[in-house]
Amino acid sequence: MNSGIEQPEQTAQLGETLIEVENLKKHYGGGGMFESSSVKAVDGVSFSIQRGETLGLVGESGCGKSTLGRTLVRLEEATEGTISFDGTDITTLSGDELKTWRRNAQMVFQDPESSLNDRMTVGEIIREPLDAHDWKTKTERQERVLDLLTSVGLREEHYYRYPHQFSGGQRQRVGIARALALEPEFLVLDEPVSALDVSVQAKIITLLEDLQEEFDLTYLFIAHDLAVVRHICDRVAVMYLGKMMEISDTEAVYADAHNPYTRSLLSAIPHPDPSTSSHRITLPGTPPSPRDPPTGCQFSTRCPAKIRPEGYKHVDEAVWDAIERFREVVRERSRMSLSTVDRLKRQLGSFSAYDDIDETVTDLFGDLDVPTDVSEHIETAAGLVKEGRPADARDHLNDTFNGACDLKRPDFHPVGEHNHMSYCHRHESDYEDVTPVITRRTSDS
Amino acid sequence: MSDTTATTTREELTGFERVPLRTRIVESPRPFLQWLAGLFALVAVEFGTYATLAFAMVERAFVGVTALVELLVGAVSGSATSTVLDIQAAGSTFLTGLTEWAGSLPTLFGRETIPNQGYMLGPNGPWKGTFLGLEPALAWALRLTLIVVYALFVSYWLFRGWKIYRDHYRQADWTPTDDMVGRLRGHRWGQFGILVLLLYLSMAIFGPALGPTTVEQNIQSSYSHEIKYYDTEAESVETVFVGEANFNSKSKGSGENVGPMTYDNYDRFHPFGTLSNGRDLFTFLMGGARITMIVAGMAIGIATLIAAILSMVSAYYAGSIDLGILTTADGIVSVPRLILLIMVSAVFANHWLGNILDGGFILALVFAFTTWPLLWRAVRGPALQVAQEEWVDAARSFGQRPRTIMRKHMLPYIVGYLLVYASMTTGGIIISLSALSFLGNGLGISAPTPAWGRAVSLGQSYVATSSWHISLLSGLVIVVLVTGLNALGDGIRDAIDPETESAEAEEAAAGGGA
Numbered sequence: 001m002n003s004g005i006e007q008p009e010q011t012a013q014l015g016e017t018l019i020e021v022e023n024l025k026k027h028y029g030g031g032g033m034f035e036s037s038s039v040k041a042v043d044g045v046s047f048s049i050q051r052g053e054t055l056g057l058v059g060e061s062g063c064g065k066s067t068l069g070r071t072l073v074r075l076e077e078a079t080e081g082t083i084s085f086d087g088t089d090i091t092t093l094s095g096d097e098l099k100t101w102r103r104n105a106q107m108v109f110q111d112p113e114s115s116l117n118d119r120m121t122v123g124e125i126i127r128e129p130l131d132a133h134d135w136k137t138k139t140e141r142q143e144r145v146l147d148l149l150t151s152v153g154l155r156e157e158h159y160y161r162y163p164h165q166f167s168g169g170q171r172q173r174v175g176i177a178r179a180l181a182l183e184p185e186f187l188v189l190d191e192p193v194s195a196l197d198v199s200v201q202a203k204i205i206t207l208l209e210d211l212q213e214e215f216d217l218t219y220l221f222i223a224h225d226l227a228v229v230r231h232i233c234d235r236v237a238v239m240y241l242g243k244m245m246e247i248s249d250t251e252a253v254y255a256d257a258h259n260p261y262t263r264s265l266l267s268a269i270p271h272p273d274p275s276t277s278s279h280r281i282t283l284p285g286t287p288p289s290p291r292d293p294p295t296g297c298q299f300s301t302r303c304p305a306k307i308r309p310e311g312y313k314h315v316d317e318a319v320w321d322a323i324e325r326f327r328e329v330v331r332e333r334s335r336m337s338l339s340t341v342d343r344l345k346r347q348l349g350s351f352s353a354y355d356d357i358d359e360t361v362t363d364l365f366g367d368l369d370v371p372t373d374v375s376e377h378i379e380t381a382a383g384l385v386k387e388g389r390p391a392d393a394r395d396h397l398n399d400t401f402n403g404a405c406d407l408k409r410p411d412f413h414p415v416g417e418h419n420h421m422s423y424c425h426r427h428e429s430d431y432e433d434v435t436p437v438i439t440r441r442t443s444d445s
Numbered sequence: 446m447s448d449t450t451a452t453t454t455r456e457e458l459t460g461f462e463r464v465p466l467r468t469r470i471v472e473s474p475r476p477f478l479q480w481l482a483g484l485f486a487l488v489a490v491e492f493g494t495y496a497t498l499a500f501a502m503v504e505r506a507f508v509g510v511t512a513l514v515e516l517l518v519g520a521v522s523g524s525a526t527s528t529v530l531d532i533q534a535a536g537s538t539f540l541t542g543l544t545e546w547a548g549s550l551p552t553l554f555g556r557e558t559i560p561n562q563g564y565m566l567g568p569n570g571p572w573k574g575t576f577l578g579l580e581p582a583l584a585w586a587l588r589l590t591l592i593v594v595y596a597l598f599v600s601y602w603l604f605r606g607w608k609i610y611r612d613h614y615r616q617a618d619w620t621p622t623d624d625m626v627g628r629l630r631g632h633r634w635g636q637f638g639i640l641v642l643l644l645y646l647s648m649a650i651f652g653p654a655l656g657p658t659t660v661e662q663n664i665q666s667s668y669s670h671e672i673k674y675y676d677t678e679a680e681s682v683e684t685v686f687v688g689e690a691n692f693n694s695k696s697k698g699s700g701e702n703v704g705p706m707t708y709d710n711y712d713r714f715h716p717f718g719t720l721s722n723g724r725d726l727f728t729f730l731m732g733g734a735r736i737t738m739i740v741a742g743m744a745i746g747i748a749t750l751i752a753a754i755l756s757m758v759s760a761y762y763a764g765s766i767d768l769g770i771l772t773t774a775d776g777i778v779s780v781p782r783l784i785l786l787i788m789v790s791a792v793f794a795n796h797w798l799g800n801i802l803d804g805g806f807i808l809a810l811v812f813a814f815t816t817w818p819l820l821w822r823a824v825r826g827p828a829l830q831v832a833q834e835e836w837v838d839a840a841r842s843f844g845q846r847p848r849t850i851m852r853k854h855m856l857p858y859i860v861g862y863l864l865v866y867a868s869m870t871t872g873g874i875i876i877s878l879s880a881l882s883f884l885g886n887g888l889g890i891s892a893p894t895p896a897w898g899r900a901v902s903l904g905q906s907y908v909a910t911s912s913w914h915i916s917l918l919s920g921l922v923i924v925v926l927v928t929g930l931n932a933l934g935d936g937i938r939d940a941i942d943p944e945t946e947s948a949e950a951e952e953a954a955a956g957g958g959a
């Protein structure tokens with residue numbers, strides 16, 4: 001079916017780079033008069049996608065993976081950087097050029113309930129992209145829609161039905177058919193199965209694989225955990241707070257993850273064989289706000305392998321954990337702004353709204369044997385917070401406990417074969433490697 | 446499934462859509478032709494009424510447009526204006542002629558076919574000049590009933606047209622509209638609203654035939670018409686000017702009163718009694734219905750259109766465009782509507798614009814101008830919600846034009862909300878319009894064109910007397926319409942929003958279980 005619309009020469013080009021993303025940034029807000037800082041949803045990301053492959057993009061919700069996907073199909077404007085598609089920089093396209101290019105890249109959305117307009121028949125929905133581009137004649141468009149319905153495993157009689165009359169899996173098939181209508185080369189699949197029943201998920205994944213083979217498609221498969229992507233993806237990229245943490249072949253990532261964040265994600269997948277490195281790593285706290293990301297490594301506030309400053313070698317793991325938690329509390333406080341009354345009170349020295357910081361200190365450090373060179377700084381910081389100057393407390397803690405991870409952004413290091421890259425200071429020769437550190441620290445606690 | 450069946454299905458499927466509606470009708474014309482014949486007959490029996498209305502509207506529009514042209518041309522050269530004015534006069538005369546011709550056509554339920562105005566030949570009848578010699582009250586009631594039944598039947602016939610389309614000519618066996626209609630079917634309160642709206646629309650269209658007398662004869666030029674009546678004192682049939690008869694039929698409290706459902710001394714029947722100036726209240730109110738419906742309809746129509754476009758623009762583009770519209774809307778809302786109406790009425794008092802529709806046109810514009818921000822605010826929320834849906838993103842991702850996205854992917858979801866808020870807001874417009882006429886003094890619809898508010902105000906000083914009917918009945922006419930519009934709004938809301946219904950059902954189920 002549809003042999004006429006396939007382009008055989010593409011097969012010859014398999015493995016060639018289709019998309020090359022360089023230093024891509026997408027920031028929201030900021031610049032305006034009222035907003036102090038912008039949300040850095042995607043903050044300098046570079047990678048490439050080969051023709052015909054499936055690249056998995058994994059990360060927690062809010063890490064910027066969806067924004068990245070939407071930027072690749074020009075649903076969002078890039079703030080900085082370039083996306084070259086088959087040699088053309090698509091971030092600068094506009095008007096008719098953009099519309100023509102749009103035929104090449106389409107998207108399958110996450111929520112099949114929201115991705116189809118309920119007031120249109122399935123036939124109209126799938127035909128709309130063709131209509132918008134004046135594709136061939138009206139009759140040929142209808143023929144094409146019927147072909148597509150069969151391709152995605154629906155029946156031709158469904159043409160006049162409304163989405164309302166379909167199940168979630170069927171609706172997602174309609175969404176896929178719509179995305180395929182214009183014969184795109186590249187599809188962004190934004191968590192295409194996460195809203196579906198487990199029994200249906202496998203079917204949709206199989207369908208996507210079959211379609212990829214049939215139409216020589218290139219996929220960017222977005223998912224929120226590593227479990228889903230293993231079967232369908234050739235390569236996997238892991239994102240955290242707008243930054244790419246690790247990218248490599250799927251098997252290399254599963255078998256030999258180098259980045260501490262990837263390690264912690266992997267440890268969350270239940271393992272059938274309890275091997276040496278299968279200690280479960282639970283990440284403390286929540287990701288920081290993308291409005292105010294850490295100065296150094298994005299992952300530094302939660303990293304289980306964080307590099308500690310030279311002077312504090314003697315401090316044990318539990319105390320370090322407590323210090324990091326305390327720093328997070330202070331950081332949160334420093335983000336809140338004081339009311340005028342509180343500011344006046346601070347001037348007069350009668351400020352008391354933050355006195356509860358003492359309880360936090362007791363909670364965190366009470367049971368621990370804290371060395372004096374640590375505890376004196378903690379007390380100084382707590383004092384500053386009580387005075388209503390959490391920003392100063394934050395600076396004080398930074399000056400005291402900042403290590404390499406807090407101070408500067410890591411580089412994207414090549415590690416291992418197959419363009420395996422990882423974003424971490426620990427790949428530099430000055431520092432101990434990730435694996436032994438994590439093993440030591442997780443077994444200690 | 447074998448190959449052959451697959452191909453037939455395919456041909457059937459695509460063939461079906463390729464065929465335009467007209468061809469589909471030609472292929473099986475029976476149901477459509479039957480319906481069309483019915484519609485034709487229904488229109489034919491009242492053709493005169495519709496034609497009069499249409500010609501009168503064209504004439505008004507023509508005068509309005511030429512007046513605008515005159516204004517523009519006048520700015521360039523003074524001599525050309527007289528040419529324009531000549532054209533205006535000629536066109537207007539021609540169209541008025543047409544209107545009069547259409548008015549003279551007999552209609553099945555017209556006053557000529559079923560006359561109710563007549564006089565007694567002796568102290569106890571018989572009646573002369575009325576339909577079949579019936580007494581005027583019965584003749585009038587018969588005509589009124591027939592017209593109402595006819596109007597409701599026409600409405601049903603139009604609805605039936607949709608049903609015939611659905612059953613015989615639509616491709617999809619089910620669409621979301623079906624469910625809405627279905628839900629409205631079980632909604633008594635909403636149906637009451639529809640009924641009220643239909644009744645008032647009938648009043649606006651058939652008003653001249655509904656009253657026991659006409660606005661022209663009884664109100665506007667009462668001294669150019671004469672009527673006959675049986676004078677009990679002189680014991681003979683006499684002739685009198687309508688104006689004079691009115692003068693002696695005033696309702697001014699206990700001494701002089703012609704109450705509802707009574708005859709006056711001139712053999713005239715007054716279903717709602719007379720006004721304080723002796724004119725027939727029912728005729729007056731029917732006359733008011735037309736101007737009220739036109740002004741309110743025009744105002745809400747324009748306001749809804751503006752609100753629909755701007756709410757979609759705000760939701761789709763958001764950001765500074767949304768903020769700009771918000772500021773404008775807030776600015777307009779902050780102007781007190783009544784003061785604006787009074788100011789505009791004063792400014793345009795002697796301007797041609799202020800004379801269109803007896804001042805109703807400019808009022809409609811002001812109402813539209815002050816109402817759209819309210820509607821926009823109410824619909825912006827739903828519009829924003831729709832703009833967040835992924836199907837809008839999907840349409841953007843394949844390069845659909847913004848205008849098409851708004852029309853195809855957003856409008857269908859907000860049109861229901863628009864209808865709900867529009868029907869509820871119309872009540873407010875009608876009340877404001879009546880309030881203006883109530884205040885009088887050059888505000889509102891200019892006298893002698895009937896306006897509901899003026900009837901209320903005329904009866905104001907007699908509320909506690911036997912002439913209570915003037916204010917009370919006029920007030921009721923307003924209240925019933927406003928209530929009906931709110932009921933209609935409720936009905937539409939429940940019809941488009943099945944979630945509330947199912948939530949209630951769930952609650953009920955949970956309550957039953959507990």
Ligand code: SF4
Nearest residue numbers: 297300303405424425
């Ligand atoms: S750079 Fe530091 S904080 Fe970042 S992942 Fe590596 S060890 Fe962890």
